Amino acid sequence: MPATAAATAPARYDIDGFLKAIGDVPVTTDMQRVRIRSRDYFWYSPVLNKQLHGKSADVVATPRNEEDVIRVAAACAKLRIPLTERGGATGNYGQAVPLEGGVLLDLTNMTGIEWQRPGLVRCAPGLKMNDLDAVTRPNGFELRMHPSTKRMATIGGFVAGGSGGIGSINYGGLREPGNILAARIVTCEETPRVIELRTDAAQKINRAYGTTGIITALEMPLAPAWTWVDVIVAFDDFHEAVQAGLEVALADGIVKKLITPMIWPIPMHFNALKAHCPDGRHVIFAMIAEQSLESFKAVLGTRGTITFAQPHDDAPGKEPLYEYTWNHTTLQWLKQDRGITYLQCLFPHDRLLESVRQMTEMFPDEVLPHLEFIRFAGRLTCSALPIVRYTTEERLNEIIALHESHGVFIANPHVVTLEDGSRHKATGADQLGMKAEADPYGLLNPGKMRSYVPVKS
Amino acid sequence: MPATAAATAPARYDIDGFLKAIGDVPVTTDMQRVRIRSRDYFWYSPVLNKQLHGKSADVVATPRNEEDVIRVAAACAKLRIPLTERGGATGNYGQAVPLEGGVLLDLTNMTGIEWQRPGLVRCAPGLKMNDLDAVTRPNGFELRMHPSTKRMATIGGFVAGGSGGIGSINYGGLREPGNILAARIVTCEETPRVIELRTDAAQKINRAYGTTGIITALEMPLAPAWTWVDVIVAFDDFHEAVQAGLEVALADGIVKKLITPMIWPIPMHFNALKAHCPDGRHVIFAMIAEQSLESFKAVLGTRGTITFAQPHDDAPGKEPLYEYTWNHTTLQWLKQDRGITYLQCLFPHDRLLESVRQMTEMFPDEVLPHLEFIRFAGRLTCSALPIVRYTTEERLNEIIALHESHGVFIANPHVVTLEDGSRHKATGADQLGMKAEADPYGLLNPGKMRSYVPVKS
Numbered sequence: 066m067p068a069t070a071a072a073t074a075p076a077r078y079d080i081d082g083f084l085k086a087i088g089d090v091p092v093t094t095d096m097q098r099v100r101i102r103s104r105d106y107f108w109y110s111p112v113l114n115k116q117l118h119g120k121s122a123d124v125v126a127t128p129r130n131e132e133d134v135i136r137v138a139a140a141c142a143k144l145r146i147p148l149t150e151r152g153g154a155t156g157n158y159g160q161a162v163p164l165e166g167g168v169l170l171d172l173t174n175m176t177g178i179e180w181q182r183p184g185l186v187r188c189a190p191g192l193k194m195n196d197l198d199a200v201t202r203p204n205g206f207e208l209r210m211h212p213s214t215k216r217m218a219t220i221g222g223f224v225a226g227g228s229g230g231i232g233s234i235n236y237g238g239l240r241e242p243g244n245i246l247a248a249r250i251v252t253c254e255e256t257p258r259v260i261e262l263r264t265d266a267a268q269k270i271n272r273a274y275g276t277t278g279i280i281t282a283l284e285m286p287l288a289p290a291w292t293w294v295d296v297i298v299a300f301d302d303f304h305e306a307v308q309a310g311l312e313v314a315l316a317d318g319i320v321k322k323l324i325t326p327m328i329w330p331i332p333m334h335f336n337a338l339k340a341h342c343p344d345g346r347h348v349i350f351a352m353i354a355e356q357s358l359e360s361f362k363a364v365l366g367t368r369g370t371i372t373f374a375q376p377h378d379d380a381p382g383k384e385p386l387y388e389y390t391w392n393h394t395t396l397q398w399l400k401q402d403r404g405i406t407y408l409q410c411l412f413p414h415d416r417l418l419e420s421v422r423q424m425t426e427m428f429p430d431e432v433l434p435h436l437e438f439i440r441f442a443g444r445l446t447c448s449a450l451p452i453v454r455y456t457t458e459e460r461l462n463e464i465i466a467l468h469e470s471h472g473v474f475i476a477n478p479h480v481v482t483l484e485d486g487s488r489h490k491a492t493g494a495d496q497l498g499m500k501a502e503a504d505p506y507g508l509l510n511p512g513k514m515r516s517y518v519p520v521k522s
Numbered sequence: 523m524p525a526t527a528a529a530t531a532p533a534r535y536d537i538d539g540f541l542k543a544i545g546d547v548p549v550t551t552d553m554q555r556v557r558i559r560s561r562d563y564f565w566y567s568p569v570l571n572k573q574l575h576g577k578s579a580d581v582v583a584t585p586r587n588e589e590d591v592i593r594v595a596a597a598c599a600k601l602r603i604p605l606t607e608r609g610g611a612t613g614n615y616g617q618a619v620p621l622e623g624g625v626l627l628d629l630t631n632m633t634g635i636e637w638q639r640p641g642l643v644r645c646a647p648g649l650k651m652n653d654l655d656a657v658t659r660p661n662g663f664e665l666r667m668h669p670s671t672k673r674m675a676t677i678g679g680f681v682a683g684g685s686g687g688i689g690s691i692n693y694g695g696l697r698e699p700g701n702i703l704a705a706r707i708v709t710c711e712e713t714p715r716v717i718e719l720r721t722d723a724a725q726k727i728n729r730a731y732g733t734t735g736i737i738t739a740l741e742m743p744l745a746p747a748w749t750w751v752d753v754i755v756a757f758d759d760f761h762e763a764v765q766a767g768l769e770v771a772l773a774d775g776i777v778k779k780l781i782t783p784m785i786w787p788i789p790m791h792f793n794a795l796k797a798h799c800p801d802g803r804h805v806i807f808a809m810i811a812e813q814s815l816e817s818f819k820a821v822l823g824t825r826g827t828i829t830f831a832q833p834h835d836d837a838p839g840k841e842p843l844y845e846y847t848w849n850h851t852t853l854q855w856l857k858q859d860r861g862i863t864y865l866q867c868l869f870p871h872d873r874l875l876e877s878v879r880q881m882t883e884m885f886p887d888e889v890l891p892h893l894e895f896i897r898f899a900g901r902l903t904c905s906a907l908p909i910v911r912y913t914t915e916e917r918l919n920e921i922i923a924l925h926e927s928h929g930v931f932i933a934n935p936h937v938v939t940l941e942d943g944s945r946h947k948a949t950g951a952d953q954l955g956m957k958a959e960a961d962p963y964g965l966l967n968p969g970k971m972r973s974y975v976p977v978k979s
Binding site: 205237241242243244263286287314315317354359361362363364415443445 | 641666701721744771812816817901
């Protein structure tokens with residue numbers, strides 16, 4: 066019913082013309098469904114929640130393959146209609162929200178695997194990460210890293226969101242050389258081109274929110290699929306938990322995938338795990354390879370009490386511990402109390418414990434740390450997504466400034482542009498150059514890369 | 523012919539009584555063969571070569587199993603005969619040389635595998651590391667680390683020698699938690715006991731030269747067996763090679779097992795590889811996982827020229843690149859020129875490049891660096907076994923002192939005692955305590971742990 070859809074859509078874009086141009090590419094024009102699919106998890110941020118309220122695409126296209134993507138891209142370029150990509154839409158920065166309406170390109174039906182080789186896989190962007198692991202695991206491999214949303218999120222969305230997660234304690238983030246081997250993209254031009262970006266060049270689509278090209282294939286390196294054990298350790302003292310976690314993290318002989326120290330009262334909000342999170346005690350949530358469990362306990366020594374140790378299982382209906390870590394911690398708390406939000410910190414590797422202690426003491430009961438041990442540029446350090454008891458936007462910005470003035474870098478999750486959420490408040494020349502090539506009219510996810518000036522109009 | 527043997531042996535020990543006591547445990551009493559087997563590769567050191575010249579056991583026992591070991595240990599304890607263990611005897615510190623004669627316990631016939639589990643193996647101490655890998659590789663695993671002597675050395679000798687090697691760039695050395703899971707030992711008492719040492723406790727036999735018990739089984743964690751590629755990269759500038767090597771080493775997304783920058787003229791002595799080691803150029807020898815080869819090249823960028831890239835193969839008759847690294851570098855040079863020796867350095871991780879440059883410039887053409895990137899206590903740094911043009915013992919000690927006064931730790935390879943070759947010039951309480959328990963009479967490899975005073979006489 067394209068006619069009806071066009072009638073309800075805002076007149077600013079030629080949606081009728083678009084629908085005609087793309088032929089049989091599957092679309093949704095039902096505005097209620099379009100509006101629902103135009104959202105991601107930006108509502109973790111009270112700031113973004115206000116700012117992005119009501120933003121919606123005019124139509125959702127759901128390509129079946131690269132040819133469909135090319136048809137959509139060509140039509141958008143010709144008709145100058147914005148095009149915003151989405152995968153699982155589990156991001157938290159509104160990166161999948163079409164700020165200027167237009168076409169929402171839902172890539173979740175592109176789920177094919179091109180090939181697998183030992184330690185490598187090449188696949189379509191819409192494949193869910195859990196489904197990807199299910200296919201590579203029988204060959205002894207799994208993704209090197211995944212977000213806490215692994216069971217809902219797609220590999221393309223993860224790469225376009227650009228971060229790290231469970232596994233980054235071994236491999237660092239997606240930004241480290243070798244963690245994205247290649248990406249194939251489609252440009253948004255009247256005659257779209259298909260470009261293969263390999264190694265360094267593939268970084269041009271990492272954390273670009275789809276602004277620098279539409280990802281149609283990814284070549285990802287894999288890690289050995291160990292038998293993981295989910296472990297909870299309870300401590301009387303938070304800093305003892307951090308110290309013990311650091312020792313395990315630094316022990317290169319202990320195979321692990323996750324080490325997350327969390328301060329009380331965070332675990333109070335973990336309903337399903339109450340039996341394993343004693344009142345008033347700080348915890349470490351960890352994933353340890355079965356082969357290293359005994360050595361893990363040896364490093365803990367007499368510190369802490371293991372309250373939980375179960376084979377890791379993230380099949381449907383199971384509850385993997387990683388869904389209490391990274392930004393899922395925020396979600397677990399939000400289920401009971403909407404009065405909080407969060408930040409994204411990176412602690413300095415060369416005075417890690419001191420810095421963690423300083424920040425913990427600076428905001429008692431206002432900023433509640435849970436730390437993620439990660440490698441960053443080859444050094445072990447901590448990122449953190451602390452729970453923040455939210456009062457005002459002003460106070461939130463003050464907390465950010467206080468972190469930064471004490472050497473803790475903040476990737477602000479309360480902004481929609483790539484630049485404002487980045488380390489250097491700027492987009493690199495590589496990504497800007499790629500943007501000019503792939504998106505001359507500035508149609509790809511407009512509003513997210515604010516420093517880009519379209520090279521054509 | 524025990525009678526003959528006893529006749530030719532020095533009268534200081536009751537070798538006849540020993541031979542009677544051990545029943546049918548296989549022995550060698552032929553003094554020519556005993557003398558040959560009483561040597562290791564201490565002759566890399568002109569100092570040790572002088573000091574250890576002519577040292578020999580009186581008899582070699584070659585146990586078939588743990589019961590044989592127990593019989594030998596009991597006999598030695600009863601008759602107060604020294605007992606020195608050996609595996610492949612590829613060590614360089616004289617650790618397998620029986621300073622006070624007596625019994626040489628050759629463990630190379632104890633080669634059984636007790637069991638394999640995913641990422642773990644339990645085996646007898648005399649198994650050669652290459653044979654061990656051959657057995658675990660079909661299951662997707664290999665040893666986490668091995669010395670450059672992997673094709674001759676035994677797993678027991680490696681652990682008793684206590685070091686690291688190829689693979690330590692990922693896992694650190696044997697000293698790191700998790701890198702030795704367990705050891706079973708036999709004590710040297712009239713009624714020997716069999717003791718299982720797990721995790722921390724297993725460190726009591728790490729780098730103890732067999733002084734703290736006779737290892738009869740080892741439980742070792744394994745690494746995923748990647749498809750490795752042997753790579754040589756040639757550089758005009760040594761420090762550019764070190765810088766490039768460091769970047770690869772720090773790139774946690776690039777899977778590697780070895781990165782060895784070597785200064786010219788070291789590669790001049792690599793006869794079989796002359797075609798790949800251009801005149802006057804410094805090199806990196808590396809082992810890179812096939813899945814990471816493209817990313818490795820991307821990190822090199824325009825630096826260096828790849829002159830060699832072949833699938834790694836250390837089967838008999840092949841020439842793996844690792845046999846040009848670590849202390850094999852010394853051997854390659856010694857094949858042509860006996861005028862050199864070597865040192866063992868550990869550079870400070872927090873000013874690595876600066877320190878390497880300083881030491882390189884301090885001894886031009888006298889101390890020639892080849893560096894090994896390793897993890898040490900969770901930090902990336904370099905160890906090194908530089909070639910030293912040898913003049914006098916005095917000058918050698920001066921070079922050592924100059925390194926140490928500039929913050930480069932030296933593990934002196936020109937001494938026979940554990941204490942003198944160690945970081946703190948002392949034996950830890952753990953090892954001393956274990957020694958008292960396992961070797962009350964001070965019979966196990968006497969002369970190597972000089973701070974031990976026998977608790978019984």
